Amino acid sequence: MDADSVPRRELTGYLVLVATWFAGFGIQTVLFPYLAANVLDVDGVLLGIAQMSLTAPSLVLLLFGGAIAERADARALLLRLHLVAAIPPLVIGAASQVGGLAYWMLLAYGTAMGVVSALLMPARDALLNLVVERRGRTGRPIALQRAVALTSFVQFAGQITGLVIGGLASAWGAAPLLAIHALICIVGGLGAVMLHRTVPIPRGPRGSTRAAIAEGVRVTFADPVLKAMTLVMTGVGVFVIGAFLVVLPLLARDLYAGDSTTLRDVFVTFWIGAMVSSVALTRMRPAARPGQWLLIAQSIGAAMVLSLALRPEYWVFLVIVFGWGLAAGVSITMSRSIIQAAAPASHRARVLSVYQLGYMGGAPVGALLMGLAAQVLHDQTYLTSLIAAAGLAGLVVWGLLASPLPALGPAGTPSPEPLIPEPHEEAGDAGPEDARTP
Numbered sequence: 504m505d506a507d508s509v510p511r512r513e514l515t516g517y518l519v520l521v522a523t524w525f526a527g528f529g530i531q532t533v534l535f536p537y538l539a540a541n542v543l544d545v546d547g548v549l550l551g552i553a554q555m556s557l558t559a560p561s562l563v564l565l566l567f568g569g570a571i572a573e574r575a576d577a578r579a580l581l582l583r584l585h586l587v588a589a590i591p592p593l594v595i596g597a598a599s600q601v602g603g604l605a606y607w608m609l610l611a612y613g614t615a616m617g618v619v620s621a622l623l624m625p626a627r628d629a630l631l632n633l634v635v636e637r638r639g640r641t642g643r644p645i646a647l648q649r650a651v652a653l654t655s656f657v658q659f660a661g662q663i664t665g666l667v668i669g670g671l672a673s674a675w676g677a678a679p680l681l682a683i684h685a686l687i688c689i690v691g692g693l694g695a696v697m698l699h700r701t702v703p704i705p706r707g708p709r710g711s712t713r714a715a716i717a718e719g720v721r722v723t724f725a726d727p728v729l730k731a732m733t734l735v736m737t738g739v740g741v742f743v744i745g746a747f748l749v750v751l752p753l754l755a756r757d758l759y760a761g762d763s764t765t766l767r768d769v770f771v772t773f774w775i776g777a778m779v780s781s782v783a784l785t786r787m788r789p790a791a792r793p794g795q796w797l798l799i800a801q802s803i804g805a806a807m808v809l810s811l812a813l814r815p816e817y818w819v820f821l822v823i824v825f826g827w828g829l830a831a832g833v834s835i836t837m838s839r840s841i842i843q844a845a846a847p848a849s850h851r852a853r854v855l856s857v858y859q860l861g862y863m864g865g866a867p868v869g870a871l872l873m874g875l876a877a878q879v880l881h882d883q884t885y886l887t888s889l890i891a892a893a894g895l896a897g898l899v900v901w902g903l904l905a906s907p908l909p910a911l912g913p914a915g916t917p918s919p920e921p922l923i924p925e926p927h928e929e930a931g932d933a934g935p936e937d938a939r940t941p
Contacts, residue, residue, distance in 0.1 A: 514645075516697025517634050520581060520627055521654055522661035523691030527588070529665020529774070530684045531557075531616070533766045535609070536752040537672050538599070541762060543606055547753060551874020553606070554748040555867035556613030557620075562864045564621035569856025570715040572626035582695040584623045589685040591615040596681030604677075624859050629852035630698070632843055637699065648789040648840040652781050655836045659778035663771050670767020719853025728845045729854060731906035735898060736838060737861030739801070742894035743831075744862075745869020746808055747773075750887050751824070753877055759817050772821045776828020777835065784836050793837045794908030800833035802899050809892035841911060 539545050539553045572580070595612045598604050635650045645653075665687075672680055723729045755761035755769050790796045807827035815823065846854040869891075876887045902908050 512697050513634050513699050514638055514650075516694045517627075517630060518654065518657045519694030519697065520585075520691055522657045523687050523694060524585075524623070524627075525658045525661035526665040526668075527592075527684045527687045527691075529662040529667075529770070530669040530680055530687075531665070532662070532770055533666055533669030534672055534677060534680055534684075535613070536748075537669075537762070537766060538604065538677060539606070539609055540752055540756055542604065542677070543609070545606065547749070547874045547877035549606065549874075550752070551749050551870045551872075551877075553609050553613060554870040554874075556610045557617050558744075558863050558866040558870070560614060560617035561621045561860060562867065564618060565625065565856045565860040565863065566716045566719065566853070567712065568622040569625040569629075569719055569853040570712045571622065572629055572852035572856070573715070575626070576700055577626050577630055578695050578698040578700050580626050581623065581698070582692045584619055584626075585688050585692040585695060588616065588619045588623075588691075589688040592681040592684040592688070596678040596685075599676070599681065600678035621863070624863075625852045625856040628839075628855050628859070632848070632851060646789055647843060648793070648836075649785055651839045651843060652784040652836050655781040655832065655839070656778055656785060659774045659781055659832065662774045663778065666767050666771045666774065670764050670771070673762045673764055715853065719850055720857055722847065722850045723854050723857040726845065727907045728841065728911065729858070731902070731908055732838060732842050732845070733858050733861045735797075735801075735902055735906070735908070736858060737865045738894065738898035739834075740862045740865025741869040741872070742891045742898065743804065743808075743869075744866040745871075745873045746888060746891035748866065748870045749873035749877065750811070750891065753887075754811065754820070758814060759820070768821065769824055772824045773828040773831070776825040776830075777832035778828075780829045780832030781836055784833065789840075790837065792909070792911060793841050794902075794906075794911035797834055797837040797841070798899050798902045798908060800830040800837065801895060801902075803830040804834065805892050805895040805899060808888050808895065811888035812886055812892075841908075 535557070536550065536554065539550050545553065591612045595604070595608055598608055631650060631654060632647065635645055635647055638645055665684075668680060668683060723733055751769055751773075752766060755765045759765055761769075784790075804827055807823050807830065810823050811820070842855065842858050873887050873891065876890055880886050
């Protein structure tokens with residue numbers, strides 16, 4: 504095989520990894536709250552706790568996952584994790600098929616999938632820069648921001664596919680859809696096989712995993728851009744993901760008397776909006792001020808969430824959700840571009856794990872907060888959107904007034920300074936190809 508074909512094929516494999524994982528995530532996004540709220544008929548607090556089980560492992564294991572990602576062959580690690588991820592859907596699907604589904608089983612499922620996700624995300628996300636850099640050596644380069652936008656598009660397309668499948672729960676039952684979820688996880692392993700083998704970075708702190716984690720945290724919070732992005736995305740995890748996981752399912756059930764089909768329509772509408780904006784970004788030049796784009800997108804998102812408190816007609820509700828999705832697509836792409844460009848190659852997986860810890864670790868806090876608020880408000884659960892909107896608006900104000908994000912230049916470096924080479928490009932420092940590939 505031509506050596507140049509490996510980097511070309513590798514990008515395809517990477518996109519398969521992303522598409523399949525998020526297709527399974529899309530099924531889970533509809534099916535998990537449907538099983539809790541519609542099948543088991545739990546209240547807002549128990550729904551919040553159940554949703555929290557999906558993301559709570561991030562609080563413990565994401566930093567560990569970042570350290571592991573730099574000490575393992577990413578191809579083998581991702582293959583194993585995709586195969587392991589197929590087990591929980593099969594188990595809970597069997598329980599659902601025989602009528603033995605219980606609330607504690609949902610908690611066990613959520614915890615298991617959360618553990619796999621916490622170990623998988625840093626390894627997968629840290630690979631993107633390497634895939635882009637190796638592809639550039641073949642004479643078919645792709646800009647990092649465009650690669651991020653392409654990855655976001657594939658992610659959203661996979662989620663939409665999964666959401667459509669998840670919406671069939673009312674007609675098909677949960678068990679067949681959980682079997683499809685398991686199959687998709689296995690297919691994702693094929694994407695891992697297409698990756699180039701990686702080896703641990705021979706640099707960085709020696710000794711225990713704890714020391715490696717501490718070094719990743721230190722590097723993240725010593726850099727103003729990395730620190731600001733981590734803090735901003737922690738707030739997004741609390742106020743945006745919390746609203747997404749709890750408020751939208753409760754509104755679909757309580758205001759619009761919805762079932763799994765309604766949940767599917769709501770979530771598909773959101774991710775179609777995100778996919779549309781990500782496609783637009785792939786057609787555009789890299790943003791000259793990605794930090795400004797990020798804050799503007801989050802401002803629009805806050806306005807969309809705020810408008811949910813008006814209890815709009817269902818079709819207006821979907822328009823609002825679509826607008827929220829448009830803003831989310833821009834926010835996700837810009838935040839990933841900024842963090843990927845700013846993270847040093849020698850610590851990239853660990854830095855990304857710290858960033859993801861803020862984003863994903865804030866989600867269980869937000870889910871519990873929104874669940875408790877919904878419980879207190881009883882039949883006025885729509886007012887929980889006010890809490891989410893206020894929190895996100897405060898986050899935008901902080902980003903504008905007290906962070907370096909508005910001044911970021913095209914590559915995520917402070918403007919008007921010239922673009923600064925990443926640490927691996929400086930004299931005497933090994934590049935990621937030398938550090939991560941044989």
